Amino acid sequence: MSKTYKLAIVGATGLVGRTALKVLEEKNLPNFEYKLFCSKKSAGTKLTFMGKEYIAEELTEKSFDEGFDFAIFSAGGNTSKHFAPIAVSKGCIVIDNSSAFRMDENVPLVVPEVNPEDISWNKGIIANPNCSTIQAVVPLKPLDDKYKIKRIVYSTYQACSGAGLRGVEDLITKAKGNDLKKFAHPIYNNCLPHIDVFEEDGYTKEEHKMINETRKILGRQDIRITATTVRVPVENCHSEAINIEFENDFVLEDVINLLKNSPGIIVQDDVSNNIYPLSTNANGHDEVFVGRIRRDFSNPNSLNLWVVADNIRKGAASNAIQILEKLI
Numbered sequence: 001m002s003k004t005y006k007l008a009i010v011g012a013t014g015l016v017g018r019t020a021l022k023v024l025e026e027k028n029l030p031n032f033e034y035k036l037f038c039s040k041k042s043a044g045t046k047l048t049f050m051g052k053e054y055i056a057e058e059l060t061e062k063s064f065d066e067g068f069d070f071a072i073f074s075a076g077g078n079t080s081k082h083f084a085p086i087a088v089s090k091g092c093i094v095i096d097n098s099s100a101f102r103m104d105e106n107v108p109l110v111v112p113e114v115n116p117e118d119i120s121w122n123k124g125i126i127a128n129p130n131c132s133t134i135q136a137v138v139p140l141k142p143l144d145d146k147y148k149i150k151r152i153v154y155s156t157y158q159a160c161s162g163a164g165l166r167g168v169e170d171l172i173t174k175a176k177g178n179d180l181k182k183f184a185h186p187i188y189n190n191c192l193p194h195i196d197v198f199e200e201d202g203y204t205k206e207e208h209k210m211i212n213e214t215r216k217i218l219g220r221q222d223i224r225i226t227a228t229t230v231r232v233p234v235e236n237c238h239s240e241a242i243n244i245e246f247e248n249d250f251v252l253e254d255v256i257n258l259l260k261n262s263p264g265i266i267v268q269d270d271v272s273n274n275i276y277p278l279s280t281n282a283n284g285h286d287e288v289f290v291g292r293i294r295r296d297f298s299n300p301n302s303l304n305l306w307v308v309a310d311n312i313r314k315g316a317a318s319n320a321i322q323i324l325e326k327l328i
C-alpha cells in the first residue's frame with residue numbers, strides 16, 4: 001500500500017497560503033492529507049479546499065505533535081524562526097516561504113528549474129527564495145551556464161500582492177494617510193522605491209535579498225550585482241528589467257533560442273506586434289515570461305531582458321509545491 005503523507009499549511013489564510021491551496025487543488029497529489037494553520041486572529045476560518053470544508057487552526061507549539069511529513073510555512077519570518085525548528089524536531093520537513101533561513105549556510109535555497117540538486121542536502125528546512133529573485137534566476141541560470149555572468153543590474157517593478165493582503169488593500173482602497181495599512185506612502189498613483197526596510201548602506205533589505213540570494217542559488221559568490229527594487233501600483237505579478245554583462249560574447253539569436261528551450265520559461269518577444277510580457281498575462285501562471293531581449297550596446301558582452309512572473313504562484317506557492325513534488 002502506498003504511504004499517505006501529512007502536509008501542514010502554515011499561514012493558510014494569507015495570500016500565499018490561499019494560493020498554495022489553489023495550486024495543491026490543481027495538482028491533486030495522490031495520498032495526501034492536509035491540515036491548515038493560521039494565527040489566533042483568524043483561527044476558526046472556514047476554507048473550502050479539495051471539495052471539503054477545512055477549519056484553519058491556531059498554530060501552537062503542540063501543533064506538530066501529531067506527526068507531519070511536510071509543512072509549507074507562509075506566515076512571516078518570526079513565525080518560521082519560532083515554529084519551523086519545532087516542526088523539524090518532530091520529524092517534519094519544512095519548506096519555508098519567509099526570509100528567516102534563506103541565507104543560513106545549512107539551509108538549501110531552491111528554485112527547482114535552477115538548483116534542484118540542493119534539495120538533497122537539506123537538514124529539515126528548505127528555503128523558498130524571495131519572489132523577485134525566483135523569477136530572475138530562472139532565465140539567468142541557462143545564460144550563466146553558457147556565457148558566464150560577470151555583473152547584473154536589477155531594476156524591479158513589484159506588485160502590491162508582494163506585500164500580502166494588506167498591500168493589495170492599500171492599492172484597491174487608494175489608501176492615504178492614517179488609512180494606509182502597509183506602505184509608507186499611498187501606492188495608488190505612485191511608484192515607491194522602498195520595499196522592506198532601509199539598511200545602513202542606503203539599500204533596502206529587498207535589494208540585499210536579491211543580491212545575496214542570486215549569488216547563493218547560482219553558486220556564484222563572485223558575481224557583481226546591484227539592485228533597485230520598486231513597488232508599483234499593480235495588483236499582482238512582478239516585472240523586472242535585468243541588465244547582464246557576460247564573460248563571453250553571444251549571438252542574440254542563440255540567446256533567444258536558449259531561453260526558449262530552458263525549463264519554466266516562455267519567451268514573448270515580438271515587438272513589431274507589440275508583444276512582450278505583461279503582468280495581466282502572467283497572472284495565474286507558473287512560468288516566467290521573458291521579452292525585450294536585446295543587446296546592451298553601451299557595454300561589451302551585455303544583454304537586457306524584461307522578465308515578468310506571478311509573484312504569488314512562481315514567486316512563492318508554486319515554487320514551494322514544486323520543491324514538495326521533488327521531495328516525494
Ligand SMILES: NC(=O)c1ccc[n+]([C@@H]2O[C@H](COP(=O)([O-])OP(=O)(O)OC[C@H]3O[C@@H](n4cnc5c(N)ncnc54)[C@H](OP(=O)(O)O)[C@@H]3O)[C@@H](O)[C@H]2O)c1
Nearest residue numbers: 011013014015016038039042074075076098162164165316
Ligand atoms: N506575497 C508574496 O509575493 C510573497 C512571495 C514570497 C514569499 N512571501 C512570504 O510568504 C509569507 C506570507 O506572505 P503573504 O503575502 O501570504 O502574507 P499575508 O497575506 O499577510 O498572510 C500571512 C499569513 O500568516 C499567518 N500568520 C501570521 N502570524 C502567524 C502566527 N504567529 N502563527 C501562524 N500563522 C500566522 C496569517 O494568519 P492570520 O490570518 O491569522 O493573520 C496569514 O495566514 C511571508 O513570510 C512572505 O515574506 C510572500
